[in-house]
Amino acid sequence: MKILTTKIIFIVGLFSFLSSWGQLPQTKAVNGLLVTVEDNLLNVPPKGKYAKVADSLDKNLIRNPDDTTSLFYHALIYYTHNQMSAEPYQHTKGTLENLTKAKTQIEKAIKTGMQDFRAKQLRAQIYSELCYRFTNDESWMFSKVQMLSRKALFDNYKVLANRYIDELSMQDKNNAYQYTKRKISFTYKL
Secondary structure (H helix, E strand, O other): OHHHHHHHHHHHHHHHHHHOOOOOOOEEEEOOEEEEOOOOOOOOOOOOOOHHHHHHHHHHHHHOOOOHHHHHHHHHHHHHHHOOOOOOOOOOOOHHHHHHHHHHHHHHHHHHOOOOHHHHHHHHHHHHHHHHOOOOOOOOOOOHHHHHHHHHHHHHHHHHHHHHHHHHHHHOHHHHHHHHHOOOOOOOOO
16 A cells, blocks of 8 residues: 555655656757747747746755756756847846846856866856847946946956857857857947
8 A cells, every 4th residue: 555655645646746847958059059948039038937947956055056967957047038039128127137047057067077068158158148238228327437337347247258159169160150149249328
């Protein structure tokens, strides 16, 4: 009786696990860009698709803050839900903050020793996306002091994004031209 109950619980648990959206996002490289494999054309996951995975990753990062795989996938989830094709308006509430969290996590994963090339691609994409968030005219929203602070932040992101893009073009010669096209050339508007 005990074995039968255990088997039933196991089967129900397995079924509920397989039927939920609890899988890590699959990725692929397209012209040097790391994208998640989604069912739509924009490669943008539906809101909430990775909520359970993100919660699990959060719990795992609390227990093991240096787990590079959890850091990578959590940064990827933040990035995919806050990239330009998901949130096109530069000042969407929370987007800059989430991208900053993704930046911190992917930097920690790489500094901790993650050597997966996808991590380097994701880092460059996150910094490029952070630069994009500063491209709108912000003169009416912020004081001069705030704008100077934001310009310094943008300039830092721009330097790092271009450095990481250069590193990618050196490591992935087949997509060097694609990386070169993605270099950040615009400046912060004062």
